[in-house]
Amino acid sequence: MRFRGFTMIEILVTMAIIVLLIGLLVVAAGGAREAAMVATTKSRLKALSQAVTRFESEAGCLPPLLDNDRAGVDGLEPTRKMVGGYPAYLTAMQRRYSYTSPAEYLLGYGDEQHDGYGYDPEDPTAETAAALGIRRPGDDGFWNASWSDALGADDGRAELCERRPERDGHLGEVLGPYLELDDPAMVGAIGWDGDCSQENADASDHWDFGAWDGSIDPATNQPLVLFPGDAGYSACGPKVIVDAWGTPIRYYRLNHPPGNPGGTYPPDYQPSVGWTYSPSMAEYFALRPWEFDEGEGTDWWFVDESDQRWGDYGPLDGGSSRGDPSIPRTLLTGRFAFMSAGPNRRIYDWARVDFPGEAIDGLSDGRGDHGAYDSAASGWYEDGMDLRWLGKPAFDAGVAATEEANRDNIVEVGQ
Numbered sequence: 001m002r003f004r005g006f007t008m009i010e011i012l013v014t015m016a017i018i019v020l021l022i023g024l025l026v027v028a029a030g031g032a033r034e035a036a037m038v039a040t041t042k043s044r045l046k047a048l049s050q051a052v053t054r055f056e057s058e059a060g061c062l063p064p065l066l067d068n069d070r071a072g073v074d075g076l077e078p079t080r081k082m083v084g085g086y087p088a089y090l091t092a093m094q095r096r097y098s099y100t101s102p103a104e105y106l107l108g109y110g111d112e113q114h115d116g117y118g119y120d121p122e123d124p125t126a127e128t129a130a131a132l133g134i135r136r137p138g139d140d141g142f143w144n145a146s147w148s149d150a151l152g153a154d155d156g157r158a159e160l161c162e163r164r165p166e167r168d169g170h171l172g173e174v175l176g177p178y179l180e181l182d183d184p185a186m187v188g189a190i191g192w193d194g195d196c197s198q199e200n201a202d203a204s205d206h207w208d209f210g211a212w213d214g215s216i217d218p219a220t221n222q223p224l225v226l227f228p229g230d231a232g233y234s235a236c237g238p239k240v241i242v243d244a245w246g247t248p249i250r251y252y253r254l255n256h257p258p259g260n261p262g263g264t265y266p267p268d269y270q271p272s273v274g275w276t277y278s279p280s281m282a283e284y285f286a287l288r289p290w291e292f293d294e295g296e297g298t299d300w301w302f303v304d305e306s307d308q309r310w311g312d313y314g315p316l317d318g319g320s321s322r323g324d325p326s327i328p329r330t331l332l333t334g335r336f337a338f339m340s341a342g343p344n345r346r347i348y349d350w351a352r353v354d355f356p357g358e359a360i361d362g363l364s365d366g367r368g369d370h371g372a373y374d375s376a377a378s379g380w381y382e383d384g385m386d387l388r389w390l391g392k393p394a395f396d397a398g399v400a401a402t403e404e405a406n407r408d409n410i411v412e413v414g415q
Helices: 008-059 090-093 100-105 329-335
Strands: 187-190 237-243 250-255 295-298 324-326 336-340 410-415
Touching: 008 100, 008 336, 100 237, 237 410, 295 329, 324 329
Parallel strands: none
Antiparallel strands: 187 237, 250 336, 295 324, 336 410
16 A cells, blocks of 8 residues: 655645644733733732722821832822913822832831831841831821921922931831732832931931932833842832832822821812812823723813813813813722733823824833922923933824823722
């Protein structure tokens, strides 16, 4: 009996089928891996939300915002003032989030000089070296730290060096930790310039804890996150909680009256005569989802001093309305939120919708409130700083391509 061999065409077809199957397998495996990372991140955001609720029930207020230097970010008085063609209040609100608050308040990272109790990575022999948790932070959320400490450019912000409860006798009870560390890799540190264990004799009894070194991850335009063993890692650098892709998770909270993080603006608050307005989480454009379930979406507008309505900083609608006003109802009732940049690790702060992004480097300012003045948007957006990570509103970008940076953002809104 004669056996016919395979023809070249049959061999090539067989090889093509095998390659196709391998390709499908790789795609399926990659998709399964990404789905698992999304699920892990969603679970982490949910856990953070629950931790905030527990913190508030004991401390009496939501965790305050800390910038990348661990300086406190105070509440902002609403205003209809326009600066540089944009509502000053809304422009300022887009940067009022924190990378460092969750680890500091929900876990208690920081040595005894930071909060009077917490974890001391520099001294493993200390009594509390292996312990997480914080001392009760007081009504202002900062252990009665001064809001006018006259520390140069940081004037008006509650500095970490003022957070010394043992100096002023504000030790109080130990709170937390409120979050379970299910994976050591969920906590990293941002770059730090300075030795936070050394006292600065020239700083009027303040402690020279250093400052964020400004390191930005070029792939995300978020602060560069370092882990033990990485070059430049500092054990005393501010800790951040990261998502499954290693990108720092943002913490947002409802704007509060200046100097009163436990307070809220009433629904009928009148910032000026004839104008009734109360802050909501809808003010943060990056938190808005890409799509809305049926019945979930509604509209939100901010009215400026010319009675022009602003939905976000997206493309102009013309007339008396600017930008996209679409929000989920949860942002109107929410009080805080956590946000992951998702699989593409990018966030665009100025709009929910597609934005022109052909050559835009700035998908985020990467700083939270770092380096910004507290007077609305002054000193940040309109002062001419040409930082490469400074995002631009969509209609001011001047390019035509589409960049869907926010489609895969993951957000957890807390009520």
